[in-house]
Amino acid sequence: MLKNFPVAMFLMILIIFLPLKASSQTAGVSNEECFGCHEDKSLSRKSATGEEILLFVEGKEFNRSVHKNVRCIYCHDDLKDIKDFPHKESLKKVECKTCHEKEFASFAQSVHGREFIKGDRNVPGCATCHGKHYILCADDPECSTSPAKQIKTCTKCHEDQRIVKKYNLPGIEFIKSYEKSIHGRAITEKGLIVSAVCSDCHGAHEIKPADDPKSLKNKANIPKVCARCHDSVYSQYVESIHGKAILSGIKDSPVCTDCHGEHTIAASSEPSSKVAPKNIPETCSVCHSDVKLTEKYGIPGARYKTYLDSYHGMASKFGEVTVANCASCHGYHNILPSSDKNSLINKDNLPKTCGKCHPGATGKFAIGKIHVEAKKESSLGKYYVRQFYIWFISILIVCFVSYVALELYGYFRRKR
């Protein structure tokens, strides 16, 4: 028996596959037969609403598509056994899920899929994004879902005033701002197809609203999404105070997009970037000057004001870029609290951190606060000197004014 095993196997395989092969070869009409009629450009039918629907399918284009080896009657399966031509006019809708089961399952859970299944035809189904007869492989630059073409495919609806309004979608300006972002420009100007396009951040079939915990746009998932490309940044971020907080479920902590923006992401060298040196103080202060947040987490507040009062802050406000901003001292992806010995603003590391710009800054220099408010509790010296001057100047002014008043009084009284 065992001696004959290979032979038996061979026979079994033959038995399984032969009929399949034979049937695909023989049963039903071949694609060429279909094109025989459908390559006629004038072929059309009237829909139920009276619109004219072209029934033209170009064989040459179809044979370039990813489905070139799939027979027409596989998708149009109600024509499988048809023998008489021309066949009936209205056919069943093509069901992609017959083959693409996994994709359909994920689509069915998505914002698009849920509405599509309910029958809303303003919402994209498979063909809206992928096309019908001429679907190309996503690697093909001509494919409607390829990085270069995808933006157009999505904006077909997302930049359509009527649809945006009807479904209360994010504004067109916001969507469009992507084109000017570093990701958008990498694609359109430099042809870098590895850059992030819509589906890289939002997902493709599985697009979900941001409040869904499974959504790629959900705050907890954003760092991971960006990490798909920016992995080394992610490894720094998760070690930082912000990253650790997010990992432990503190949703108030910033993720990538809170500092970098989403559609508007720009290189720090762009003046418009949220992380451009000039704009960093404002970006950080969204949280660090927020009374509610600073009190909730017991972190020092008024950071923006005290920064702006410093020479660094003033110079930055007036457009100097060779001046320290938040990130120059605190770091950016690797921000740590001063109590951490790896923190750039740890007392032991301050001479080095300040020394980046001020060679010769010593450990002695680091005695004293950096963000100084002239408050009694935080900066005694500054507080008393200021109080002294305020009193001294006030008293002096009172003396001057009274002396002048007295002199004028005397002068005019004696004159009379």
Next chain:
Amino acid sequence: MNNRKESFVIRFNLTFRLQHVLLFTSMIILSLTGFALMYHDTSWGEMLINLEGGFKMRGRIHRVFAVVLILTVTWHFFQVLFTEKFHREFLKFKPRLKDFKDLMMTMKYYLKLSNEKARFEKFNFIQKFQYWGVITGTFFMGATGIILWFKDFSMAVMPKWVMDVTLVVHGYEGTLAFLVLFLWHQYNAHLNPDVFPMDMTWINGRMLLKDLKERHPLEYEELMKETKIDSAQ
């Protein structure tokens, strides 16, 4: 306006007049550039910074005129310390108990509590106060300004809180100087009914003998004594 034939004394010689011009030009520019920074968060502060050619240029202008001021004061000091003629003049600025008595007397006189007017020497208590005010002010401003200017050196030798205090002192001392000069000195040199609209002494250095007799009687008497001696010889 005044009769040119009237006799006068030169009270404010050419070098001092020149120093006075350098002093007030540099101080006006230092105030404008300094307050621009101190009040950078107000609209007029911002406007001043922009007028001064931006943030960097503002700083450059401030430092250039700080040097002008420091050099002027140094020049003045060398002069009053090392030349006999000016040293004698300088000694007349020495504060005395008489200055306080003069102040009291003047107030009584204005209040009509007494009819006796204080009799001043070459410099009265107001002028002495102003002179020493400018000297101490310039010293403080110069010292704190240099600490802030050479920040990298300062950072190496002193803690940051000292620099913070230095900055506060520089700002308020500047405010003080500004107020003294622009309220008090402007009043005395322009608005005071005796000199209105302007005491011309800062331009021509002169004071009419009749004014001298009235405002600085002790100096006048001294002068008369000297001239008598001179004419007797």
